[in-house]
Amino acid sequence: MEEIDRRIVTLLATDGRMSFTDLAKETGLSVSAVHQRVRRLEKRGVIRGYAALVDYDEIGLPLTAFVSIKPIDPSAPDDAPERLSHLTAIEACHSVAGDESYILKVRVASPLALEELLQQIRASANVSTRTTVVLSTPYDYRSPVIEKELGGDVTG
Amino acid sequence: MEEIDRRIVTLLATDGRMSFTDLAKETGLSVSAVHQRVRRLEKRGVIRGYAALVDYDEIGLPLTAFVSIKPIDPSAPDDAPERLSHLTAIEACHSVAGDESYILKVRVASPLALEELLQQIRASANVSTRTTVVLSTPYDYRSPVIEKELGGDVTG
DNA sequence: TCTGAAAGGCATACAAA
DNA sequence: TTTGTATGCCTTTCAGA
Numbered sequence: 001m002e003e004i005d006r007r008i009v010t011l012l013a014t015d016g017r018m019s020f021t022d023l024a025k026e027t028g029l030s031v032s033a034v035h036q037r038v039r040r041l042e043k044r045g046v047i048r049g050y051a052a053l054v055d056y057d058e059i060g061l062p063l064t065a066f067v068s069i070k071p072i073d074p075s076a077p078d079d080a081p082e083r084l085s086h087l088t089a090i091e092a093c094h095s096v097a098g099d100e101s102y103i104l105k106v107r108v109a110s111p112l113a114l115e116e117l118l119q120q121i122r123a124s125a126n127v128s129t130r131t132t133v134v135l136s137t138p139y140d141y142r143s144p145v146i147e148k149e150l151g152g153d154v155t156g
Numbered sequence: 157m158e159e160i161d162r163r164i165v166t167l168l169a170t171d172g173r174m175s176f177t178d179l180a181k182e183t184g185l186s187v188s189a190v191h192q193r194v195r196r197l198e199k200r201g202v203i204r205g206y207a208a209l210v211d212y213d214e215i216g217l218p219l220t221a222f223v224s225i226k227p228i229d230p231s232a233p234d235d236a237p238e239r240l241s242h243l244t245a246i247e248a249c250h251s252v253a254g255d256e257s258y259i260l261k262v263r264v265a266s267p268l269a270l271e272e273l274l275q276q277i278r279a280s281a282n283v284s285t286r287t288t289v290v291l292s293t294p295y296d297y298r299s300p301v302i303e304k305e306l307g308g309d310v311t312g
Numbered sequence: 313t314c315t316g317a318a319a320g321g322c323a324t325a326c327a328a329a
Numbered sequence: 330t331t332t333g334t335a336t337g338c339c340t341t342t343c344a345g346a
Contacts, residue, residue, distance in 0.1 A: 009210060016172045016206030021339060030315050035341070037313095046214040050172030051207055051297065054165060058202040060303025064250070066222075066259060081294035092296040094220070097289045103222060109303055133253045138237035140248040141207060147216025147265055177322060186332050191324070193330090 004029065006146045008037055009046060013143040016050040053141055061089075061107040063114055064134035068100040069127040080125040087124065089117050100130065160185065162302045164193055165202060169299040172206040209297055217245075217263040219270055220290035224256040225283040236281040243280065245273050256286065 004027050011018055011026055020038070024031045041047045056062060069080060080102055081093050092105040104121070108114045118129050160183050167174055167182055176194070180187045197203045212218060225236060236258055237249050248261040260277070264270045274285050 006215075009208065009215065012208035013210055014207070016208045019339065020341090031340080032316080032342085033314055044214065045211050048209045048211050051170070051209055051299070052165065052168035052172045053204045053207055054169055054300060055201050055204050056300065058200065059162075059165065059300060061300060066250075066252070085295065088298070088301040090295075091298050091300070093294045094222075094296070095291045095294065096222070097291055103288065103290075107300060132259065134259075135251045135253055138249045138251065139241065139246075140250070142244070142247050143207070144210060144212065144215060144217060144247070144263060145244040175322065176324090187322085188324080188326095188333080189331055 002148075005037060005041060005046075006148070008034065009041060010143065010146055012038070012047065012050075016052075056107055060109055063108045063110060064137065065106050065108070065114060066132045066134070067104040067106055067118065067121060068096075068130045068132075069102050069104065069121065069125065070100045070130075072126050072128060076126065080127060083125045084121060087117065087120055089113075090121075101127075158304075161193060161197060161202075162304070164190065165197060166299065166302055168194070168203065168206075172208075212263055216265055219264045219266060220293065221262050221264070221270060222288045222290070223260040223262055223274065223277060224252075224286045224288075225258050225260065225277065225281065226256045226286075228282050228284060232282065236283060239281045240277060243273065243276055245269070246277075257283075 007027055008023060011023060020031050020035050023034045023038070027034060029037075038047070056064065071078065071080070078101065081095075084090055084093065084104070089106050089108050090104050091107055094103045095101065096103050106114070106117060108117055114131070114133075118131060121127065121129055163183055164179060167179060176187050176191050179190045179194070183190060185193075194203070212220065227234065227236070234257065237251075240246055240249065240260070245262050245264050246260050247263055250259045251257065252259050262270070262273060264273055270287070270289075274287060277283065277285055
């Protein structure tokens with residue numbers, strides 16, 4: 001029951017365009033039952049959306065870096081994520097524990113573009129930056145192995 | 157022409173399940189022309205696949221962390237990615253410039269699970285670890301804004 | 313929550329330009 | 330590389346249990 005939802009999410013995480021017909025075959029349910037379950041998973045927010053996974057080298061953004069940021073003025077309100085969200089080179093923004101406040105993952109075309117981006121980050125959010133350049137990516141976006149208990153109602 | 161491919165990739169990066177019919181409407185091409193272009197983009201590796209984006213809180217993996225690793229024995233061959241790939245909690249592995257050799261992104265159920273994972277990482281790859289816990293994620297998996305020149309044959 | 317049926321829409325292949 | 334057509338499959342909805 002809950003087991004089938006895990007299976008569906010795993011299958012779609014691996015192949016986001018899998019058809020309902022194939023999902024039905026894999027789960028042993030009817031097509032319409034799978035259909036309802038997927039729609040419910042989408043509505044509950046378990047599935048947040050679907051994306052094509054892109055090769056960043058191929059689309060002209062071969063340079064990836066992690067940029068850790070720290071506020072210049074620690075007493076100022078921390079609205080860095082909103083201040084930075086207009087910079088489309090930023091793929092992700094994580095608030096983190098530790099010496100620095102956020103880790104950004106960025107994708108740019110060149111070292112020069114990275115330099116310009118760092119200036120924009122510093123200026124937009126009034127932060128200092130520490131940058132770690134990615135040399136290669138053995139793997140990324142691996143599909144999760146889903147825990148047995150879905151949702152927040154874990155009692156065990 | 158190349159412009160249309162950028163558009164198609166952008167649309168599919170944002171909605172990985174968009175139909176060819178809708179892609180055709182958005183690009184002004186016929187359905188079969190879009191179909192061929194998507195298949196070509198997949199074959200060229202510009203589109204590497206499709207994935208459902210999952211809410212990690214909802215699937216029982218609410219704790220995200222970045223784990224930087226450094227070999228204990230720097231003279232030993234560096235095969236950390238292969239040695240670690242069996243650990244499914246590791247979502248991504250990036251080789252990086254700087255003091256440490258790799259940055260791992262991991263997803264676990266709890267602090268205890270993180271502790272156990274770190275032990276497995278250290279044992280599997282003979283490395284020391286430095287862990288940065290993610291407190292919240294303002295945004296992640298944002299779709300790229302694609303450069304005008306696709307592929308490696310940039311002449312301008 | 314499931315199944316099965318009915319509808320319309322969509323994917324895919326193909327001929328032609 | 331494109332368009333249009335054709336066929337069959339798939340998605341989606343609905344009734345019923």
